[in-house]
Amino acid sequence: MEFVKKFMTEKAEKFNGKAAMLGMFALIGAYYFTGQIVPGIF
Structure with missing residues (x-):
């Protein structure tokens, strides 16, 4: 549980929300x- 509280x-x-929006x-x-959705693949 300490790991979760720390990170x-x-x-x-x-920051994660901003990265997702970007x-x-x-x-x-x-x-x-x-x-194309993913250029070069789809």
């Missing part, structure tokens, strides 16, 4: 410019 802080959760915008941008 699952509010700051870490906010990934979503990157996917939308890639789809907009290339017409």
Whole structure:
């Protein structure tokens, strides 16, 4: 339980949320410019 308290802080959760939103915008941008969900694969 100490491991969870040490690494699952509010700051870490906010950073994770920002990284997830950046990934979503990157996917939308890639789809907009290339017409493919994952350019080069799909």
